[in-house]
Amino acid sequence: MAATQNKDYYGALGVKKTATADEIRKAFRKLARKHHPDVNPGDKKAEERFKEISEANDVLSDEKKRKIYDQLGFYSDNIDPAAAEAAARGGYGGGGVRAGRGGQEVPFDFGGFDFSGFQGGGARAQEGAGFGSSFKDVFSGMFNGGGRQARGPQPGTDLEYQVQVEFWTAIRGGVTRLEIQRQEQCPTCKGRAVVGGSSTCPECHGEGQVTQMGGRMKFNIQCPRCGGSGKVQNACGTCDGAGVVTRREPLEFRIKAGTRDGQRIRLAGKGNAGTEGAAAGDLYLIIKVGPHKLFQRVGDDIHVKIPVTVMEAALGAKIEVPTIDMPTGGADNAGAGHTQLKIPPGTQTGQKLRMREKGVPSATRDGVRGDQIVEVQIVVPKVQDERSKEILRELQKLNPEDPRREMLSEV
Ligand SMILES: [Zn+2]
Ligand SMILES: [Zn+2]
Numbered sequence: 001m002a003a004t005q006n007k008d009y010y011g012a013l014g015v016k017k018t019a020t021a022d023e024i025r026k027a028f029r030k031l032a033r034k035h036h037p038d039v040n041p042g043d044k045k046a047e048e049r050f051k052e053i054s055e056a057n058d059v060l061s062d063e064k065k066r067k068i069y070d071q072l073g074f075y076s077d078n079i080d081p082a083a084a085e086a087a088a089r090g091g092y093g094g095g096g097v098r099a100g101r102g103g104q105e106v107p108f109d110f111g112g113f114d115f116s117g118f119q120g121g122g123a124r125a126q127e128g129a130g131f132g133s134s135f136k137d138v139f140s141g142m143f144n145g146g147g148r149q150a151r152g153p154q155p156g157t158d159l160e161y162q163v164q165v166e167f168w169t170a171i172r173g174g175v176t177r178l179e180i181q182r183q184e185q186c187p188t189c190k191g192r193a194v195v196g197g198s199s200t201c202p203e204c205h206g207e208g209q210v211t212q213m214g215g216r217m218k219f220n221i222q223c224p225r226c227g228g229s230g231k232v233q234n235a236c237g238t239c240d241g242a243g244v245v246t247r248r249e250p251l252e253f254r255i256k257a258g259t260r261d262g263q264r265i266r267l268a269g270k271g272n273a274g275t276e277g278a279a280a281g282d283l284y285l286i287i288k289v290g291p292h293k294l295f296q297r298v299g300d301d302i303h304v305k306i307p308v309t310v311m312e313a314a315l316g317a318k319i320e321v322p323t324i325d326m327p328t329g330g331a332d333n334a335g336a337g338h339t340q341l342k343i344p345p346g347t348q349t350g351q352k353l354r355m356r357e358k359g360v361p362s363a364t365r366d367g368v369r370g371d372q373i374v375e376v377q378i379v380v381p382k383v384q385d386e387r388s389k390e391i392l393r394e395l396q397k398l399n400p401e402d403p404r405r406e407m408l409s410e411v
Contacts, residue, residue: 007052007055007056007074009055009056009059009060009069010056010060012052012053012055012056013027013028013031013053013056013057013060014027014031015027015060017070019060021061021063024057024060024061025057025061028053028056028057028061031049031053032050032053032054032057035049035050035053036050037050059075064081067081068081071085152276153274153275153276153277153278154243154274154275154276154278155274155278155279155280155281156183156244156271156272156273156274156278156279156280156281157271157272157281158271158272158281158282158283158284159180159182159270159271159272159281159282159283159284160283160284160285160286161178161180161283161284161285161286162285162286162288163176163178163285163286163287163288164288164290165255165259165287165288165289165290166290167289167290167291167292167295167297169255170255170258170259170260170261170287170289170290170297171257171258171297171324171360171361172257173254173255173256173257173258173259174254174255175252175253175254175255176252176253176254176255177250177251177252178250178251179248179249179250179251180248180249180251180283181246181247181248181249182246182247182249182270182271182272182273182283183244183245183246183247183272183273184244184245184246184247184273185243185244185245185273185274185275186236186238186239186242186243186244186245187238187245188236188237188238188239189236189238189239189243191243191244191273191274191275191276191277191278192236192243192275192276193235193236193239193241193242193243193275193276194233194234194235194236194241195233195234195235195236195237196233196234197233198231198232198233199231199232199233199234200230200231200232201223201225201226201229201230201231201232202225202232203223203224203225203226204223204225204226204230206230206231207223207230208222208223208226208228208229208230209221209222209223209228210222210223210224242275243275243276244272244273244275251270253265253267253285255287256363257361257363258300258360258361258362258363258364259287259289259363260287260289260299260300260363261287261288261289261297262286262287262288263286263287263363264284264285264286264287265284265285265287266282266283266284266285267282267283267284267285268282269281269282270282270283271283294322294336295322295324295336297360299360299370300359300360300361300362300368300369300370301359301360301370301371301372301373302323302324302358302359302360302370302371302372302373303372303373303375304321304322304372304373304374304375305374305375305377306319306321306341306374306375306376306377307377307378307379308343308347308376308377308378308379309378309379309381310378310379310380310381311381312343313343313346313347313348313349313376313378314345314346315345316342316343316344316345316346316347317342317343318340318341318342318343319340319341319343320338320339320340320341321338321339321340321341321355321372321374322336322337322338323336323337323338323339323355323358323372324336324337324358324359324360324372325337325339325358339355339358341353341355341374343376347376347378348376348378349376349377349378350375350376350377351375351376352373352374352375352376353373353374353376354371354372354373354374355371355372355373355374356371357369357370357371358371358372359371359372
């Protein structure tokens with residue numbers, strides 16, 4: 001891996017660090033005219049200088065690249081702008097920045113350089129329409145697209161699947177099945193992507209270089225087909241040269257009792273296969289717990305709304321309420337059971353009563369259970385008969401309080 005050196009791009013172009021984009025462009029054009037290999041044939045120093053200013057221009061003329069360079073003192077395509085930002089804030093020199101594959105050498109050669117439209121000297125080159133812009137385009141293209149040939153082993157990517165889990169399965173645990181689609185190592189080429197021996201590259205006829213036109217200029221660049229080696233290998237027919245094949249695969253896995261909605265389950269090495277023996281990715285399952293018509297699950301707590309009569313609420317009562325516990329003697333995975341709950345006298349509608357440890361057993365803490373929260377909903381009797389109406393009128397006389405009094409006095 002080539003070491004990343006700190007290069008003085010501003011110095012190379014002879015501009016200040018505060019230079020505008022326009023100043024940078026003009027400085028580069030001026031220097032490019034002077035050091036162009038075509039006007040300095042055979043001059044190795046000019047060639048080096050030309051590469052230097054081209055590289056400086058490539059970075060400084062791009063706002064994003066320039067920012068990273070300003071922050072770090074060097075630039076590489078593999079640096080994430082956010083990482084550069086963080087490194088700049090934390091004082092450059094920390095471990096926050098990974099140079100990734102390192103500065104890739106962009107191979108180019110000025111041997112076959114043809115610059116027929118260029119008159120030399122620079123006096124006649126016009127601003128705007130000159131070679132500066134097309135020249136930059138050529139280099140940008142080369143920097144971005146060049147040298148992608150070397151593939152090598154590629155680690156497999158991670159996979160993510162959302163898994164619907166039934167309400168009761170999430171609470172009590174169980175087995176869930178799903179079918180996933182993942183990339184497996186190609187059985188024909190064993191992930192190498194190629195089969196058989198190598199042959200001469202048809203693109204460059206084994207020379208490793210091809211000529212590329214950039215406007216009126218001609219460059220000898222590394223052959224994109226063979227990556228400069230001059231040889232190509234036959235792509236594997238089974239995987240079309242990918243090294244991996246896509247397969248559908250049934251998957252069965254255990255859901256732990258108490259699994260929560262949104263929980264991520266990681267199955268290491270069950271993601272896409274890598275190529276050439278590189279590690280496989282991981283498989284992430286995102287649990288989506290189904291609803292229940294009665295119970296609502298909030299973390300390890302169970303919420304349930306229970307209707308209560310006016311009389312039960314006023315006088316207090318012992319009522320039966322459904323719980324997630326299996327009824328005694330019930331079959332495995334049977335639905336809800338029920339248990340007694342004491343309604344205190346004077347309970348109001350909307351009041352919440354907590355039933356300790358009647359919630360979901362925790363998937364992470366042994367022996368710990370959530371609670372069941374019962375919300376009381378008072379049901380008013382629809383009285384029809386005269387006798388009941390009479391009792392209610394009498395009740396009203398005995399309890400003449402106005403529940404809106406406080407409310408009205410506040411207005
Ligand atoms: Zn293959
Ligand atoms: Zn080639």
